[in-house]
Amino acid sequence: MRLDQIAALAQPNDTKVLLYVLDGLGGLPREPGGPTELEAANTPHLDELARAGTCGLHHPVAPGITPGSGPGHLALFGYDPLVYETGRGVLEALGIEFPLEPGDIAVRANFCTLDAAGNITDRRAGRIPTAEAAPLAEMLDEIWVEGAGCFVRHVKEHRFILVLRPEAATGPNVDDTDPGRTGEPPLRARPRDEESEPTAWLLDTWLEEARRRLADQPHANMTLLRGVSSRPRWPGFQDVFGMKSTAVAAYPMYRGVARLLGMDAHEVADGAASLVPDLRARFDANDFAFLHFKSPDKAGEDGDFDRKVAVLEEADSIIPDLMKAGPDVILVTGDHSTPATMMSHSWHPVPFLIHGGRAQNDEASSFGETACRSGAHGLIRGCELMPLATARAGRLAKFGA
Amino acid sequence: MRLDQIAALAQPNDTKVLLYVLDGLGGLPREPGGPTELEAANTPHLDELARAGTCGLHHPVAPGITPGSGPGHLALFGYDPLVYETGRGVLEALGIEFPLEPGDIAVRANFCTLDAAGNITDRRAGRIPTAEAAPLAEMLDEIWVEGAGCFVRHVKEHRFILVLRPEAATGPNVDDTDPGRTGEPPLRARPRDEESEPTAWLLDTWLEEARRRLADQPHANMTLLRGVSSRPRWPGFQDVFGMKSTAVAAYPMYRGVARLLGMDAHEVADGAASLVPDLRARFDANDFAFLHFKSPDKAGEDGDFDRKVAVLEEADSIIPDLMKAGPDVILVTGDHSTPATMMSHSWHPVPFLIHGGRAQNDEASSFGETACRSGAHGLIRGCELMPLATARAGRLAKFGA
Numbered sequence: 001m002r003l004d005q006i007a008a009l010a011q012p013n014d015t016k017v018l019l020y021v022l023d024g025l026g027g028l029p030r031e032p033g034g035p036t037e038l039e040a041a042n043t044p045h046l047d048e049l050a051r052a053g054t055c056g057l058h059h060p061v062a063p064g065i066t067p068g069s070g071p072g073h074l075a076l077f078g079y080d081p082l083v084y085e086t087g088r089g090v091l092e093a094l095g096i097e098f099p100l101e102p103g104d105i106a107v108r109a110n111f112c113t114l115d116a117a118g119n120i121t122d123r124r125a126g127r128i129p130t131a132e133a134a135p136l137a138e139m140l141d142e143i144w145v146e147g148a149g150c151f152v153r154h155v156k157e158h159r160f161i162l163v164l165r166p167e168a169a170t171g172p173n174v175d176d177t178d179p180g181r182t183g184e185p186p187l188r189a190r191p192r193d194e195e196s197e198p199t200a201w202l203l204d205t206w207l208e209e210a211r212r213r214l215a216d217q218p219h220a221n222m223t224l225l226r227g228v229s230s231r232p233r234w235p236g237f238q239d240v241f242g243m244k245s246t247a248v249a250a251y252p253m254y255r256g257v258a259r260l261l262g263m264d265a266h267e268v269a270d271g272a273a274s275l276v277p278d279l280r281a282r283f284d285a286n287d288f289a290f291l292h293f294k295s296p297d298k299a300g301e302d303g304d305f306d307r308k309v310a311v312l313e314e315a316d317s318i319i320p321d322l323m324k325a326g327p328d329v330i331l332v333t334g335d336h337s338t339p340a341t342m343m344s345h346s347w348h349p350v351p352f353l354i355h356g357g358r359a360q361n362d363e364a365s366s367f368g369e370t371a372c373r374s375g376a377h378g379l380i381r382g383c384e385l386m387p388l389a390t391a392r393a394g395r396l397a398k399f400g401a
Numbered sequence: 402m403r404l405d406q407i408a409a410l411a412q413p414n415d416t417k418v419l420l421y422v423l424d425g426l427g428g429l430p431r432e433p434g435g436p437t438e439l440e441a442a443n444t445p446h447l448d449e450l451a452r453a454g455t456c457g458l459h460h461p462v463a464p465g466i467t468p469g470s471g472p473g474h475l476a477l478f479g480y481d482p483l484v485y486e487t488g489r490g491v492l493e494a495l496g497i498e499f500p501l502e503p504g505d506i507a508v509r510a511n512f513c514t515l516d517a518a519g520n521i522t523d524r525r526a527g528r529i530p531t532a533e534a535a536p537l538a539e540m541l542d543e544i545w546v547e548g549a550g551c552f553v554r555h556v557k558e559h560r561f562i563l564v565l566r567p568e569a570a571t572g573p574n575v576d577d578t579d580p581g582r583t584g585e586p587p588l589r590a591r592p593r594d595e596e597s598e599p600t601a602w603l604l605d606t607w608l609e610e611a612r613r614r615l616a617d618q619p620h621a622n623m624t625l626l627r628g629v630s631s632r633p634r635w636p637g638f639q640d641v642f643g644m645k646s647t648a649v650a651a652y653p654m655y656r657g658v659a660r661l662l663g664m665d666a667h668e669v670a671d672g673a674a675s676l677v678p679d680l681r682a683r684f685d686a687n688d689f690a691f692l693h694f695k696s697p698d699k700a701g702e703d704g705d706f707d708r709k710v711a712v713l714e715e716a717d718s719i720i721p722d723l724m725k726a727g728p729d730v731i732l733v734t735g736d737h738s739t740p741a742t743m744m745s746h747s748w749h750p751v752p753f754l755i756h757g758g759r760a761q762n763d764e765a766s767s768f769g770e771t772a773c774r775s776g777a778h779g780l781i782r783g784c785e786l787m788p789l790a791t792a793r794a795g796r797l798a799k800f801g802a
Contacts, residue, residue, distance in 0.1 A: 358429060
C-alpha cells in the first residue's frame with residue numbers, strides 16, 4: 001500500500017502506540033530442532049502479551065533478503081524499503097547522527113594511499129587507526145569550496161563522511177571515484193545526469209584541495225568517494241500516520257533514521273532499563289513512541305547464543321514498566337534476525353506480537369519463532385506492521401465507500 | 402498479478418464458477434477465546450464444503466485496512482482495489498445503480514443553506530428529510546447546460562448525485578466546492594489540470610443555475626459538490642477472465658459494481674432463498690455467477706451477534722440448492738469482516754473456501770476464522786481469489802513455456 005493511500009485514511013484518536021524494537025530479535029536453533037535464542041529465553045511477560053494479543057512473522061524487506069539496519073527500521077516505520085531506498089552516503093551520515101538538511105549531498109569517503117605516479121596502492125590506507133585518521137578528517141573539514149558548505153566528519157578508522165550543502169539545488173547522481181582496485185588513479189566525479197553536473201564539479205574541486213592538503217601525510221595522502229546521495233524528500237511519519245512521534249535509542253543510527261522521518265529523538269544509555277524513565281511523559285507529548293534495544297543484535301553478531309538469551313530476558317523484564325506507561329497498542333518485534341550461529345544479520349523472518357485493540361483469536365501462546373507461525377497475522381512484510389498497529393489503535397478510516 | 406497478465410492466460414472451458422458473497426462474513430469472538438459469529442453458527446453444508454475443499458483467509462485490501470463495500474467487491478472480482486481506485490462520486494452513483502456511461506462525470510452533492518451574504522450556514526441543510534429533498538432534486542434534474550447532459554438523482558435526505566455527460570471528453574480532476582466548514586461561501590469548481598477545465602466550467606455553470614432555482618426555497622437554497630470522478634475505463638470482467646458473467650443482488654450498490662465491470666445484473670428480493678430460483682438458467686447463459694447476500698453485514702453493523710449467527714445459518718441452508726445448479730467451482734467468502742462487537746466493517750481477514758477442481762489436502766474441517774487459518778491457501782489478498790477459483794475451473798493456461 002502506498003504511503004499516500006495510508007495518509008488518506010489516517011484519522012485522529014487519543015490512543016497511544018508503542019513500538020519496542022529488539023534489534024536482531026530473530027534467531028536459529030543451536031542444534032537442529034532445538035530452541036532459538038528467543039525460545040530458550042525465559043520471557044514470561046512477552047509470552048503473556050503473545051497469548052493475549054495476536055502474533056505473526058514478518059520479512060523486513062522480502063523473502064531471502066538480509067536487511068541492513070536502515071531498511072529494517074524503515075520497514076517497521078511503515079516505509080517499504082524497496083520503494084524508499086536510502087543512499088549509502090545518507091545512511092553513513094545518519095549512522096553518526098549528522099543533522100542532514102534537505103538538499104544536502106552526503107558521501108561515504110575513505111582515506112587511501114597513492115604512489116608517486118598517482119595510482120592507488122591501498123584503498124583503505126592500511127585501515128589507518130582512528131587516532132591518526134580523526135585529525136586528518138578535522139583538517140579536511142576546513143576545506144572551502146565556492147558554491148557549497150562542506151562538512152567532514154570522521155566515522156571510524158579509514159572511514160569518514162563528506163556532506164555538501166550546495167547554495168543552489170543540485171542532483172545526487174554522481175559515480176563513485178573509487179575504481180574498486182589498486183594500481184589505477186582515482187576516478188573523476190562523473191555525473192549521470194545534467195542536474196548532477198554541479199555536484200560533480202563541487203566534488204572534484206573538493207578532491208583537488210583534499211589531495212593538496214594531504215600530500216605530505218605519511219599514512220593517507222588521498223581520499224576516495226562512494227555512495228553519493230541526497231537526503232531523501234519522503235513524507236514524514238506524522239504526515240502518513242497522523243501520529244506525533246518520539247524515538248528513544250542509545251545508538252545514533254536509530255535516532256538518525258527516526259529523525260529522517262521527522263521523529264523527535266532522544267539519546268539514552270545502553271540497556272533495556274534506560275528505555276523506561278520518562279516514557280509516560282513522552283506519551284503525554286506524543287502519540288507514538290519507538291524504543292530501540294540494541295543488545296540482542298550485538299550478542300548475535302558476537303556469536304554468543306547464551307548472551308543473546310540473557311539480553312532477551314533483560315528485554316522482557318521491562319515489559320511491566322512499559323505497560324504502566326499506558327500504551328493502547330504495543331508492537332514488539334525486531335528489525336531483522338541475527339542468529340548467533342551465523343554471527344550476522346540474516347534473511348530469516350522475524351517474530352512479532354501486537355497487543356491491544358481488537359485481537360483475533362490465535363494459537364500463539366508464547367513469543368517465539370515457531371509459536372508465531374500459528375499467529376493470526378501470518379507471515380507478512382515488515383512495512384505492513386504499522387497499518388496493523390494503527391488499525392488496532394482505531395487510527396485508520398475505511399477505504400472507499 | 403496484473404489484469405493484462407491474467408487476461409493473457411484465460412482459456413475457454415465449459416466449467417461454471419459460482420461466487421457466493423456473504424457480506425461482512427468475518428467476525429470476532431464475543432468473549433476472548435470464544436467462537437466468532439461464523440464459528441457459533443450451525444453451518445453443516447458450508448462445513449462440508451470446507452472439509453472437502455480448500456480454505457484460507459484473505460485481506461480484501463491490505464493488512465490493517467478496513468474495506469468499503471466497493472473496494473471489497475472489486476477485490477473479490479480480481480481487481481486490486483489499491484490499483485483500481487473508484488472515485489466517491491462514481492461509488493455514490495453505483496450505490497443507486499445510476500447507469501453510468503464511459504465519459505460520464507459523477508459528483509456527490511449535498512443540499513446546503515446559505516445566509517443573505519452567501520456564506521454557508523448548514524452544509525447538510527439540517528439533514529433535510531427525503532420527502533422534502535426529493536422534489537428539489539427533481540427540479541434540479543431539469544437544469545440544462547450547454548455542452549453536456551445533466552442528470553440529478555436523489556439518494557437520501559440531503560444527499561443526491563449529479564452526473565454530467567459531456568459532449569466532448571473532459572477530465573474529472575476538479576476540487577470539491579464544499580469548503581468543509583460553515584461561515585464561508587461555497588468554493589468555485591477549481592480544475593487540477595488542463596483536461597478538467599471544461600468540467601469545472603460545466604459544474605460552475607450548473608451551480609449558478611441551481612442557485613437561481615433554489616433561491617426561494619426555505620430549507621435548502623444551495624448545493625455543495627464533492628468527489629468529482631469519472632466512470633473508470635477498466636478492462637471488463639469477461640475481457641480479463643474470459644467468463645460471461647451475471648450478478649444477483651438485492652441491493653443496488655452490488656449490482657452497480659458488477660455492471661461497472663460489464664456483468665449482467667439482476668435484482669431479487671432480500672434474503673438467501675431468493676438467490677436460488679433461476680440459478681440453473683443463469684448458468685446456462687453464463688460461465689460465472691456472483692450471488693450477494695447482505696444480511697450478515699447488516700446484523701454485524703447492528704451489533705447483533707445472535708442475528709448474525711442466525712443469518713449465517715440462513716446462508717448455509719441454501720448451499721444444497723446452489724450445488725444443484727451445477728457449479729464446477731464454488732467460492733464462498735465475504736467482502737470484509739463486520740464483527741458484531743465492533744458494529745462496523747473491520748480490517749480483520751475474511752475466511753474463504755473454494756470447492757471443486759483440484760483440491761489440495763488441508764486441515765480445515767469446518768468453515769470458520771480459526772479453521773481457515775490451517776487452510777492450504779493460507780493468508781492471501783482478496784484479489785488473488787479469482788485466479789485461484791478460475792485455475793480450479795481449468796480456465797487459466799500455463800504462464801510462459
